[in-house]
Structure formats: C-alpha cells, structure tokens
Amino acid sequence: MLQAADTSHELPPMACAGNAVAVRPQRDDSAAFGRQIAQTLELLTSALVPQRRLVHAGDSIYQAGQPFESLYILNSGFVKIVNLSADGREQVVGLKFRGDWMGFDGIAEGCHGCDAVAMDTGEVWAIGYDALLAACAAAPALLKLLHEAMGREIAHDRGSLMSVCTLSAEARVADFLLQWGASMALRGQRTDAITLRMTRAEIGNYLGMALETVSRALSRLAREKIIDFVEKGRRDVRIADPQALTHFLQRCAAL
Amino acid sequence: MLQAADTSHELPPMACAGNAVAVRPQRDDSAAFGRQIAQTLELLTSALVPQRRLVHAGDSIYQAGQPFESLYILNSGFVKIVNLSADGREQVVGLKFRGDWMGFDGIAEGCHGCDAVAMDTGEVWAIGYDALLAACAAAPALLKLLHEAMGREIAHDRGSLMSVCTLSAEARVADFLLQWGASMALRGQRTDAITLRMTRAEIGNYLGMALETVSRALSRLAREKIIDFVEKGRRDVRIADPQALTHFLQRCAAL
DNA sequence: CGTAATGTTGACATCACTCAAATAGGGTGG
DNA sequence: CCACCCTATTTGAGTGATGTCAACATTACG
Numbered sequence: 387m388l389q390a391a392d393t394s395h396e397l398p399p400m401a402c403a404g405n406a407v408a409v410r411p412q413r414d415d416s417a418a419f420g421r422q423i424a425q426t427l428e429l430l431t432s433a434l435v436p437q438r439r440l441v442h443a444g445d446s447i448y449q450a451g452q453p454f455e456s457l458y459i460l461n462s463g464f465v466k467i468v469n470l471s472a473d474g475r476e477q478v479v480g481l482k483f484r485g486d487w488m489g490f491d492g493i494a495e496g497c498h499g500c501d502a503v504a505m506d507t508g509e510v511w512a513i514g515y516d517a518l519l520a521a522c523a524a525a526p527a528l529l530k531l532l533h534e535a536m537g538r539e540i541a542h543d544r545g546s547l548m549s550v551c552t553l554s555a556e557a558r559v560a561d562f563l564l565q566w567g568a569s570m571a572l573r574g575q576r577t578d579a580i581t582l583r584m585t586r587a588e589i590g591n592y593l594g595m596a597l598e599t600v601s602r603a604l605s606r607l608a609r610e611k612i613i614d615f616v617e618k619g620r621r622d623v624r625i626a627d628p629q630a631l632t633h634f635l636q637r638c639a640a641l
Numbered sequence: 642m643l644q645a646a647d648t649s650h651e652l653p654p655m656a657c658a659g660n661a662v663a664v665r666p667q668r669d670d671s672a673a674f675g676r677q678i679a680q681t682l683e684l685l686t687s688a689l690v691p692q693r694r695l696v697h698a699g700d701s702i703y704q705a706g707q708p709f710e711s712l713y714i715l716n717s718g719f720v721k722i723v724n725l726s727a728d729g730r731e732q733v734v735g736l737k738f739r740g741d742w743m744g745f746d747g748i749a750e751g752c753h754g755c756d757a758v759a760m761d762t763g764e765v766w767a768i769g770y771d772a773l774l775a776a777c778a779a780a781p782a783l784l785k786l787l788h789e790a791m792g793r794e795i796a797h798d799r800g801s802l803m804s805v806c807t808l809s810a811e812a813r814v815a816d817f818l819l820q821w822g823a824s825m826a827l828r829g830q831r832t833d834a835i836t837l838r839m840t841r842a843e844i845g846n847y848l849g850m851a852l853e854t855v856s857r858a859l860s861r862l863a864r865e866k867i868i869d870f871v872e873k874g875r876r877d878v879r880i881a882d883p884q885a886l887t888h889f890l891q892r893c894a895a896l
Numbered sequence: 897c898g899t900a901a902t903g904t905t906g907a908c909a910t911c912a913c914t915c916a917a918a919t920a921g922g923g924t925g926g
Numbered sequence: 927c928c929a930c931c932c933t934a935t936t937t938g939a940g941t942g943a944t945g946t947c948a949a950c951a952t953t954a955c956g
Contacts, residue, residue, distance in 0.1 A: 469803045473894045477803040491799065493792030500799065519785075523778060530774075536791045537748030543798040544746065544755065548724045548732040550805050551849030555912065586935065594806030596913055601936055619921070620935065639728045810944065841903065851945050856904055874953065875903060 419572040422531070423485035427461065427511075429528045433521035436511035443583075447488065447502040447510050454492030456512040460484055463508010464583055466592075468501040478592040480543070483569050487535040505583045550594045557638030558593045559603035560631055563613065567625055579616070580623045607634070674827040677786070678740035682716065682766075684783045688776035691766035698838075702743065702757040702765050709747030711767040715739055718763010719838050721847075723756040733847040735798070738824050742790040760838045805849045812893030813848045814858035815886055818868065822880055834871070835878045862889070 430436050436459070441447060447458055450470050460482050467480035467488065479500065482488055492498040493515070504510075522529035549561050563580065571577040582589070586597040593600065604623070607613045612630045616622040625631055685691050691714070696702060702713055705725050715737050722735035722743065734755065737743055747753040748770070759765075777784035804816050818835065826832040837844065841852040848855065859878070862868045867885045871877040880886055 467799075469799050471803060471807070471894070473891055475803065475807045475894060477806050479799040479802050490792050491796040494789045494796055495792075499796045519781070523781075526774070526778075533791075534749045536788075536795070537745050537750075539795055540791070540798065541746040541749060541754045543795065543802065544722075544724050544734040547734050547798065547802050547805065548726060548730065550802065551732050551846070552726070552730040585933090591806075597934090598914085598936080599912060601934095602912095605936070636728050639726070639730055840901090852902095853904080853946085854944060857944095860904070 416572055416574050419485075420574050422534075423573070425527075426459070426485065426531050426535075429525060429531065430459070430511065430513060430521075433525050433528060434513060434517055436513050439510050439512065440507070441504040441510055442507050443505055445504045447504065448492075448498050449501045450498055453497050454489065454495070454515070456489065456514050457518060458488040458502070459511045459513065460486050460488065461509040461511055463504055463510070464506040465508070465510075466503050466505055466584070466588070468503060469499070470501065476591075478588060479546075480539075481592070484573055487532075487539070490536055490539060552639070553635075554638050554641075555593075555595045555599045556603045556606065557635050558595065559589075559600060560607065560635040560638065562589065562593055563607075563623065563625060564628075564631060564635065567628065578625050578628070580625065582621050582623060607631070610634075671827055671829050674740075675829050677789075678828075680782075681714070681740065681786050681790075684780060684786065685714070685766065685768060685776075688780050688783060689768055689772050691768050694765050694767065695762070696759040696765055697762050698760055700759045702759065703747075703753050704756045705753055708752050709744065709750070709770065711744065711769050712773060713743040713757070714766045714768065715741050715743065716764040716766055718759055718765070719761040720757050720759050720763070720765075721839070721843070723758060724754070725756065731846075733843060734801075735794075736847070739828055742787075742794070745791055745794060807894070808890075809893050809896070810848075810850045810854045811858045811861065812890050813850065814844075814855060815862065815890040815893065817844065817848055818862075818878065818880060819883075819886060819890065822883070833880050833883070835880065837876050837878060862886070865889075 437456075438461070439447075441463060447465060462484055465482040465486075465488065466478050467482065469477045469479045471477075482502070488502050488510075489498065491500055518528075518532070522532060549558055553561060566580055566582070567577040570580065584592070586600045590597040590600045604613070604620070608615060610630075612625075612627050612634055614624050614626050616624055692711075693716070694702075696718060702720060703711075717739050720737040720741075720743065721733050722737065724732045724734045726732075737757070743757050743765075744753065746755055773783075773787070777787060804813055808816060821835055821837070822832040825835065839847070841855045845852040845855045859868070859875070863870060865885075867880075867882050867889055869879050869881050871879055
C-alpha cells in the first residue's frame, strides 16, 4: 500500500519480539510481566511513599502545561493520554493499563505535554520525581525498572506510528484489538472478552480514522465471525477467533 | 478532518512548548540546547570512554534483533531509525541529528527493535549501558541528561503520531520542513537552507504517504513561493518564507 | 556520454471521510 | 414501569484526498 523506503540491508533473524504482529499471550510472558509489576510496586513502597489517589472516569491525572513534578503509576483502572496542539487539534496518543507509568513526557521540558485522563475507576500512585531519583540511587533495581518502562514506551510509540503509517483502516482496527488483547494477556486477564471503555470516536481518534470507519471495520469483523459482540451494547468485544484476527491483519498488511 | 475525541476538559493556558506547531528558533533555546549537547558530551568523556565510530551513508549503527548493550550518541551526521515488522513492512520512525541519543528502544526487551542507519558521514559514540548506569550513579547530572533525552524522545514521538493522525498530507510535509528547520535552529545551524538527505520515498515513508504525494506537496509549496529549491537538484530546500509556511500549516490544521 | 536512480506530473482508481438518517441503549423523572 | 431524551452506534450515499500506474525529465555517477 504505502511505499517502503528502500533501505538496503540484510535483516538478521529476528531474535526478539520487537513489534511483532502476532499476539502471544503466553503464560511465561504473563507471569514475568506480572512479577515485574509486583516488583515495581513493592520497590516503590519500600523506598518511597507514593501518594495514592482514587480516580474516576473523566478525572484528569495531570494536564498539559502543568509543571512536571511527579511520575505516576497506574495501579488499577484505565487511562488515556491525550496530546493537544497549539491550534486546537487533540489526539489520543496512548492508553495505559495496570502497571504502566505515566508522565515521562514532562521530564524534558519541565512541564507536561499531554493530558492523562482516567477512563474508569482506578488507583494512581504519584511519585515525586526527585524522590524517585534519590530512591533509584539507593536501589539500582528500581532505576532498571524505570528505564525499562521508558524504553517500553518508546518502542510502543514507534509501533503505533508504524501501524498508522503502514496499515489500512481495517487493519489498524484489527491490530488495535490484538494489542489490547495482548495487554490484557500480559496482565493475566482474559484475552478473549475485551471490554472497550472507549467510544468509537475515541478509538477512531487514537487510530487516526473517523468513528464511522471504526464502526464499519468492527461490523465487518463481526460479519466475518472473527469477533462478536456480547449481548446488549457494542462495547464488549469477544475475539471469537484470535488466529483469524491475526490472519486478517497479516492479509491486510501483505497487500 | 478527523474526529476529535470529545474529552471534555478545560485547558489551562499552555505554559510550555509542548508540541506547539510554530517553529521558534530563538537564540536562547539554541544556545541552551547547544550547551546541553556540549555538557552531555563532556560528562560522557569525563566519566566514561565512549567508543567513537565513523560512519558513512548506509552504514548501520545497530540492527533490530541485535542484543542491546550500548546506547549511542550522534556527535555528527544524520541517522534514520527504521522499524521493521514481522510481516515485512518497514517504516522510518525517527530521524536523529547531532546530540541525539539512540537505542533506547532496546532497553526494555534486551534487544534492539529498530535499525539505525546513517544517512550521511558522521561520528557515533557508543556507550556501554552498564558503564553508563555506573557513571550516572557517580554523576547525577548525567542521569538527568539521560532522562531528559528519553523524555524528549517520548514527547517527540507523540508529536509525530499526532501529525500523522490529524494533519493532511500537505500539512504533514509543511510540518516536516518546519520541524527540520527547528532541529537545525536548535543546533545553531542555518534554518533557511535545508539540505534533505532523504529521497522522496524516504520522506513519504516517514510521513506516511506516497512519494508522489511528497513531490506534489513540495511542488505546490514552491509554486506558492513558500519554499524554493536551490539550483540543480531538488534536495536542497530553502524556506523562503518561514511565516508563510507556519501559516500554511495552521490553515491546513484549521480545516 | 550512457545508464540507473531519482524526481515530476498527469490520469485514474479507491479508500476513507463527510453528511445524513435510522436504530439502539442508557438514564431520568413521572 | 413507561415515556422521554440524549448519546452512541450503525449504515448508506456521495465526494474528496490520496494512492497507483505510467510517462517523462532530471540528476548523479561511473
């Protein structure tokens, strides 16, 4: 579909996950990631006093323009990261789940560049950045976890950019569902029954397409029996056939 | 053009740059950023022994799949970061200039998720990650710079995502030129005469559009006297009227 | 020079957006 | 429990922006 830059180079066999398309909700990964979250939270509480805050849908955790003072960890719930441009455009640029860090974007400029808005009831831990650095000096393991979180975010954002740039609208929706499922799987949750807490407009905004296009893509996936909706309400998606969904995506990408 | 998610929230006055559209090649910023680069390089040499490497156009600094061991700093030259997917898509997801760090994407997974390919002759410094962490423990200022670089990258990637998702093709090309100019300005280089070291195909890949669309957008900007090409070869762009370019972008964004 | 790579431009096709209308759900007050 | 409203969603029809294909022009390079 889109042109590939002809970067001529031999590709060594991909030894690592990278931004692979397939979902792999393997038990190992899931357990490892769960341990990592637990370890992070544990280290944080042992070394610092995170300020816990209960948030409800619509609450903002931080807003663009506010001075950067803390990083945040999502202990439970679901958060969207919204980028705002000077000329009024706004764009969902990230989704955060349990264990995810938030607020890195503020480190460089000294103030936040996005809004973080809760999409559901949940608990957020705020960690003063200076205190965190001090704690990291004492506990190198914590620094390692912090860097891993930042690295993961960078790698993930690049994956998003690639999806938007190289996949058709339908493929992006399929990819979105797969990624959501993978996120759930990593956290040990069931991956077949996905409860989207977002409107079609928000999904479309996140994926860079009109809400009608999201709706049509989901309808088509449902028509082809790749997904289905649980009774009453179209926000709960069941990935009826994960393999078919992966194949669907690969077929789109191959064109 | 695209639908905005109706996140209802009041926006506090933007006190900071964030992902503002306008270019501001102010002398202050430029000087500050120049100092920051110098400080980074100085700190690195004082605390560590970076491994310097001369690269030429086409050389790869690291490749996806290689084990992650080092971070890299570009001392001079110009590098593109290319993301590869399992199904063969490839996408330029980042461009690096003097002073930029590379390789963060490998921290989380333990192996690199992208290729970094030199587009021009330059010098790259490799810094062993473990040694860097040790040095950071001794020199907190270095850790601060490292985190700022990571935060900047995250913020920048989100800006890219937003551009691709919310701007028309022509606007993205205009934005691309403005950002390039801003990068040059930050580094104290002339901002009016831009030497694109990329083919139309690479630019299009980076911006998520066909190379023909890039060509048409540049032609139109030239026709409207907003930019022009220096004699012989269409790779050297002169931003004839920076304000007009900014206005052009804002006009596109307003639609 | 001659050849290959790159860039430009036109014609046409198509994907995805816009506009519009109908349906469905969820919540609220009577 | 029902009537009502409001939002979210679905679906269709038409259009426009952008991709694709193709021809040609220009430049770079050996």
